[in-house]
Amino acid sequence: MELHKLTIKETYEGLKKKKFSSLELTRVFLEKIEKEDKKLGAFINLSPEIALNTAKRIDEKIENGEDLSPLAGIPMAVKDNILVEGERCTAGSKILENYTAVYDACVVERLKKAGAVILGKTNMDEFAMGSSGENSGFFPTKNPHNESRVPGGSSSGSAAAVAASFTVYALGSDTGGSIRQPASFCGVVGFKPTYGAVSRFGLIAMASSLDQIGPITKTVDDARTVFNVIKGKDQMDSTSVESKIQNPKSPAPEPLARYGAGKIQNLRIGVPREYFVKGIDSKVENVVKKAIDKARELGAKIEEISLPHTEYAIACYYIIMSSEVSANLARYDGIKFGYSAFSKNAHNLLDVYLKSRQEGFGDEPKRRIMLGTYALSAGYYEAYYLRAQKVRSLIKKDFEESFKKIDLILTPTCPTTAFRLGEKIKDPLSMYLSDVFTVPINLAGLPAVSVSCGKAGGLPVGLQVIGPWFKEERIFDFAKLFEQTLNL
Ligand code: GLN
Numbered sequence: 041m042e043l044h045k046l047t048i049k050e051t052y053e054g055l056k057k058k059k060f061s062s063l064e065l066t067r068v069f070l071e072k073i074e075k076e077d078k079k080l081g082a083f084i085n086l087s088p089e090i091a092l093n094t095a096k097r098i099d100e101k102i103e104n105g106e107d108l109s110p111l112a113g114i115p116m117a118v119k120d121n122i123l124v125e126g127e128r129c130t131a132g133s134k135i136l137e138n139y140t141a142v143y144d145a146c147v148v149e150r151l152k153k154a155g156a157v158i159l160g161k162t163n164m165d166e167f168a169m170g171s172s173g174e175n176s177g178f179f180p181t182k183n184p185h186n187e188s189r190v191p192g193g194s195s196s197g198s199a200a201a202v203a204a205s206f207t208v209y210a211l212g213s214d215t216g217g218s219i220r221q222p223a224s225f226c227g228v229v230g231f232k233p234t235y236g237a238v239s240r241f242g243l244i245a246m247a248s249s250l251d252q253i254g255p256i257t258k259t260v261d262d263a264r265t266v267f268n269v270i271k272g273k274d275q276m277d278s279t280s281v282e283s284k285i286q287n288p289k290s291p292a293p294e295p296l297a298r299y300g301a302g303k304i305q306n307l308r309i310g311v312p313r314e315y316f317v318k319g320i321d322s323k324v325e326n327v328v329k330k331a332i333d334k335a336r337e338l339g340a341k342i343e344e345i346s347l348p349h350t351e352y353a354i355a356c357y358y359i360i361m362s363s364e365v366s367a368n369l370a371r372y373d374g375i376k377f378g379y380s381a382f383s384k385n386a387h388n389l390l391d392v393y394l395k396s397r398q399e400g401f402g403d404e405p406k407r408r409i410m411l412g413t414y415a416l417s418a419g420y421y422e423a424y425y426l427r428a429q430k431v432r433s434l435i436k437k438d439f440e441e442s443f444k445k446i447d448l449i450l451t452p453t454c455p456t457t458a459f460r461l462g463e464k465i466k467d468p469l470s471m472y473l474s475d476v477f478t479v480p481i482n483l484a485g486l487p488a489v490s491v492s493c494g495k496a497g498g499l500p501v502g503l504q505v506i507g508p509w510f511k512e513e514r515i516f517d518f519a520k521l522f523e524q525t526l527n528l
Contacts, residue, residue, distance in 0.1 A: 043068045044205040048262040051114050051208055055102060062095035062102070062113030066157050069115045073159070073206045081181045082191075082201040084120050085128050086160035091115065094157045101155075110265050112155030117210040119198050120161040121168055121244040122253065124148050131244045132164040132194075134177040135400030136378040145242020146277065147211060147253050147270040154269050159207055162197030167369065168218055168246045169404045170194050171474040174465050177402050182461070183225060185499055189458035192222030198256045199226040209257040209266055213243055215250045216357055217453075217478025220490035223256055224453035224502025227492045229519075230256045231263040234510050235485035236281045238267075239274030247364035248279075250357075250482040260491060260520040267512060283510070304338050304521060310345035310446035315477055320455040323496035328452040331493035331503045334525055335450065345446065347438040352431050353480040354472060359415050359428035360483070366412030369405060372397065407468065436484040443508040448518055451477050453490040453502030477504060487512045491519050493526065 043065050046054065054060055070088050077083050098113035118124055121131040123141035125148075130136045144152065151158070165175035173181040173196025181196040183189040184204040191200040195212030199222035202210050212219040214232040223230025231254045238253050245251060255266035273282040311332055316325060336342045374380035374396025381395035401409075415424035442449065455476060464471040481488045486506055493503035503522075507515040 044072055046208065047258045048110065048114055048208055048265050049259070052108075052110050052112075055098075055113050056108065058102065062098045062157060063092065065113070066091050066095040066115050066159070069159055069207060076204065077206060079182065079187065080184060080200055080204055081179045082162055082197040082204065082206055083117070083160050084130060084132070084163050084178060084197065087124075087127055087158060091157050091159050094155070098155050098157070109154035109269070111151065111269055113157060114208050115157045115159050116151070117159050117162050117198060117201050117207040118148065119195050119210065119212050120164055121213055121246075122148060122211055123242040123244070124158060124161070127161060129161065129244065130177070131168070132166045132176045132178065133400070133402065133405070134379060135372050135396070137177070139378045141242075143242065145253075146239035146274040148242065150270050162195070162201055162210060164196055164198075165194035165404070166402045167244070167365070167405050168194040168213055168215055169365070169408060171217070171221055171471050172196070172459070172461075172464065173200075173222070174461065175402060175404045180461060183458045185227060186458070188460055189499065190225065190461055192225035192454075192458060194218040195222050195230075195256060199223050199228060199230065202226070202228045202256050202258060209255055209262055211253060211266075212256050213246075213251060213253050214478075214482065215246045216361060216482050217475045219254045219256060220453050220478050220488060220502065220504060221474065223490045224492070224500065225458040227500030228256055228258060229260055229263050229489060229491055230254070230502075231267060231489045231512075232481065232487060233267060233271065233512060234487040235482075236279050237271050237283055237487070237510065237512065239272075239277040239280040241274055241276035245368040247361040248368065249364060250361060252482075260489065260516055260523050263489065264513075264516045304335070304340045304518065307340045307448070307518070308446040309335055309340045309342050310442055310449045311342060312345050312347045312350065312442075312449060312451060314347050314350035315451040319473070319476070320452065321457065321496065324452055324454070324456060324501050327494040327496050327501040328503055331522070331526075332450055335522065338521065338525060343446065345442050345449070347435075347442065347480070349431065349434045349438050350480055353435055353483060354476055356428045356431040356435065357475070357479040357483060358411070358472060359424050360432060362408045362412035363415050363425050364412070365405070365408045366416065369401075369409055372400065374400070404468075432483050435480055439480075439484045439486060447507075447514065449506040451504045451506065453477060453504040457496050457499035457501060481506055485509065487515055489515050489519050491523055493522075
């Protein structure tokens with residue numbers, strides 16, 4: 041049995057039936073990473089001791105016949121902008137190179153409680169800014185399907201690690217597509233929950249009104265399992281809410297449940313015409329259209345819909361995100377956290393601030409801090425930030441209107457497959473355009489998953505399944521059915 045290839049579900053069964061132990065399993069992954077990650081660059085930091093200790097503890101529980109959580113004893117990886125107490129947490133930035141987390145993020149606390157075996161922290165674009173993994177302050181990650189290609193970003197290491205079977209699953213964060221886009225490029229499942237469904241406590245903030253943590257997995261069922269462990273209200277994040285999913289008293293049955301397993305008759309699916317316009321790679325378009333045909337064959341009612349404000353989403357996102365970035369990154373001043381120019385070449389307080397930031401941040405955070413500071417400045421605030429907020433409401437309203445008539449929306453996750461390393465790094469605008477289909481979902485706060493739906497030119501293509509707010513179960517039900525059909 042190739043242990044590293046198992047899904048969460050299969051691993052759980054294997055552990056329960058004592059086909060292998062958690063310790064054995066953890067060693068398999070650690071050795072594989074040790075041997076093969078030099079060329080991929082998926083991990084920034086490994087924590088073998090903690091992983092092996094947790095594995096031993098879970099094995100004892102299994103020996104004692106204790107009831108186990110579905111994640112107990114299963115090796116996983118955490119994006120390096122999510123805090124794990126006592127571990128280095130860099131957010132992919134030199135400015136936090138020597139920063140050690142002093143507490144666990146809420147999601148990490150919940151996973152630890154569930155017995156998760158944390159293998160280490162994964163590489164990422166600096167402060168989650170990027171779509172290729174090349175903005176990491178340390179080294180770029182490569183795509184396991186083709187090492188001359190990027191894995192996508194910013195959860196580059198998490199997606200590559202799952203695709204390379206360095207871990208059973210991983211956590212990522214998604215502000216404008218950073219879970220779904222790399223999942224699409226690496227041919228794995230990437231799920232971004234509804235804004236507020238998962239606590240952001242202990243996630244190093246990029247843009248707080250957009251950030252969400254979510255799982256990157258091999259299957260849809262696995263994404264559901266991880267989501268069910270990490271979701272729900274946390275008193276440390278006032279924007280988190282108790283999940284309204286699976287409310288047994290809910291009067292409206294889910295459309296898939298209405299028709300029984302395996303049948304999606306009368307499920308209404310919208311395909312927005314604005315997502316199939318010029319700029320999309322025709323090979324990607326063909327694969328996605330074939331996937332939509334599959335949904336039709338399964339019995340879904342497919343209708344063309346319009347989300348008229350889609351064309352403003354990128355511009356709107358880059359104003360709002362940069363504005364929030366400029367505020368959130370103000371705390372890295374050489375005094376409170378991480379790298380400091382103090383006692384090196386700075387001679388007074390202002391000098392410490394300026395030089396620490398100048399030397400600590402890479403180009404992309406600097407670019408966005410400048411953009412955001414400008415957009416928020418007196419005299420320009422109304423013209424940029426305020427206007428972007430109004431456009432955001434219109435984008436959200438487009439979805440609200442659509443979801444009155446339909447149950448789910450299908451789109452490509454990305455206009456292209458994984459591009460070449462170095463191809464877009466000198467052209468930030470073309471890099472930003474890679475987020476064109478994922479960004480509107482964050483602006484509206486919606487849940488969405490990217491599932492692999494085929495290949496174009498030998499590289500994976502992702503299908504994005506978008507649902508109404510807090511209808512994550514509907515997304516999972518459909519995506520799972522879809523996954524099974526494609527695998528037949
Ligand atoms: N690629 C997008 C950006 O660079 C999204 C980032 C993210 O979701 N963290 O902003």
